[in-house]
Amino acid sequence: MTVHADTFLDLTQHEIQALRTEFNLADAHTHQRQSASQHGIVERLPQLWYEAEEGLQATYEQRFTEAFFRLHRQPTALEKNKTLLSYAASISTMVVAMYLKRQRMAVTLVEPCFDNLHDVLSNMGVPLYPIDESALHDVDRIYTELKRRVRTDALFLVDPNNPTGFSLMSHGRRGLEEVVRYCKDHDKLLVIDFCFASFTLYDEELARFDVYELLEDSGVRYLVIEDTGKTWPVQDAKAAMLTASDDIKEDVYNLHTSVLLNVSPFVLNMLAEYIENSAKDGMASVRDLLDVNRAAVKEALAGTILEYQEPVAKTSVAWAKIRHPELTATELQRELRGEGVYVLPGRFFFWNEPGKGEPYIRMALAREPEMFAGAMKRLREVLDRYAG
Numbered sequence: 005m006t007v008h009a010d011t012f013l014d015l016t017q018h019e020i021q022a023l024r025t026e027f028n029l030a031d032a033h034t035h036q037r038q039s040a041s042q043h044g045i046v047e048r049l050p051q052l053w054y055e056a057e058e059g060l061q062a063t064y065e066q067r068f069t070e071a072f073f074r075l076h077r078q079p080t081a082l083e084k085n086k087t088l089l090s091y092a093a094s095i096s097t098m099v100v101a102m103y104l105k106r107q108r109m110a111v112t113l114v115e116p117c118f119d120n121l122h123d124v125l126s127n128m129g130v131p132l133y134p135i136d137e138s139a140l141h142d143v144d145r146i147y148t149e150l151k152r153r154v155r156t157d158a159l160f161l162v163d164p165n166n167p168t169g170f171s172l173m174s175h176g177r178r179g180l181e182e183v184v185r186y187c188k189d190h191d192k193l194l195v196i197d198f199c200f201a202s203f204t205l206y207d208e209e210l211a212r213f214d215v216y217e218l219l220e221d222s223g224v225r226y227l228v229i230e231d232t233g234k235t236w237p238v239q240d241a242k243a244a245m246l247t248a249s250d251d252i253k254e255d256v257y258n259l260h261t262s263v264l265l266n267v268s269p270f271v272l273n274m275l276a277e278y279i280e281n282s283a284k285d286g287m288a289s290v291r292d293l294l295d296v297n298r299a300a301v302k303e304a305l306a307g308t309i310l311e312y313q314e315p316v317a318k319t320s321v322a323w324a325k326i327r328h329p330e331l332t333a334t335e336l337q338r339e340l341r342g343e344g345v346y347v348l349p350g351r352f353f354f355w356n357e358p359g360k361g362e363p364y365i366r367m368a369l370a371r372e373p374e375m376f377a378g379a380m381k382r383l384r385e386v387l388d389r390y391a392g
């Protein structure tokens with residue numbers, strides 16, 4: 005389908021257009037090639053295929069879930085063994101939305117965030133209210149800020165956040181503890197999207213502690229989404245996970261089974277290989293590439309009107325702010341697109357107040373470094389037009 009380039013209603017429509025652009029820095033999916041050891045997995049794909057044909061579905065579900073939660077150091081999630089698998093995080097989010105809708109709950113969703121979350125919830129008929137991410141920035145104020153601002157029965161957070169990279173884990177245990185304490189005291193359902201959590205796995209200051217232990221012990225009502233899709237270069241052959249607190253897990257299970265039976269055992273078997281590979285190299289194949297491209301962004305932006313925003317958590321996207329009195333992100337994005345570089349304008353991430361996003365653009369980092377360097381060169385040429 006071809007649509008006029010200026011009629012895009014959401015980020016995905018931008019991303020579809022960007023897939024035809026020379027330098028696509030729009031979607032945060034993984035477009036890099038395989039690392040040396042990942043090539044070995046691709047070579048063994050026929051074997052993984054036949055293995056999956058032979059065994060029981062439950063075997064591959066178990067293998068995948070164990071590998072995932074072991075890599076993420078989430079022993080309580082492993083032990084509880086109640087996580088539901090789906091094809092994509094958006095499917096898990098749809099199930100969350102179905103649950104909220106059925107319970108006639110409205111939800112308070114962090115702003116900014118990836119617009120797909122807002123759109124899924126909104127298209128499922130769930131009333132949404134924003135909470136500015138800054139409510140979470142000062143750990144001593146989290147409880148009072150939530151108390152002051154949340155007026156709905158559910159609170160939906162993204163950690164680390166896409167696009168800003170903010171993470172509650174930067175406060176140590178206490179950040180999430182304060183959120184949980186608030187939700188427990190005020191009988192709120194806590195929903196957390198951890199789709200970007202793999203990027204901080206080996207970061208001492210930001211790696212997750214056993215968050216499921218905290219959630220379970222507190223008795224808070226919760227729904228947690230985990231994902232593989234943004235981490236490994238697997239051509240979108242991904243799987244996501246949804247875990248619910250005991251008090252609602254049966255209701256959630258009944259909604260989940262109305263959507264799907266199972267994820268492909270072949271995909272689960274293959275993903276388990278990627279996960280185990282990353283456990284062996286300490287996430288090096290994922291992180292090193294992102295580090296190289298992040299350094300390239302910083303270098304390309306240095307001294308220009310586009311200021312790199314140093315994130316709390318280094319994820320697979322870069323967030324930058326325009327320092328120019330007249331130039332908006334919408335205009336800069338259009339100009340860059342004309343030069344073959346597709347970035348995302350900030351408006352869409354500010355799903356409640358798009359105007360707040362006008363100073364920002366987002367660039368995806370999970371790309372081949374060679375292509376990425378070319379994109380940065382072109383970006384710099386455009387930015388230099390605004391120099392002086």
Ligand SMILES: *Cc1c(COP(=O)(O)O)cnc(C)c1O
Pocket residue numbers: 032092093094095118120162166197199200231233234242
């Ligand atoms: C990409 C993304 C999703 C959705 O993942 P899909 O694989 O597109 O369904 C959800 N949450 C976050 C934070 C994401 O970045």
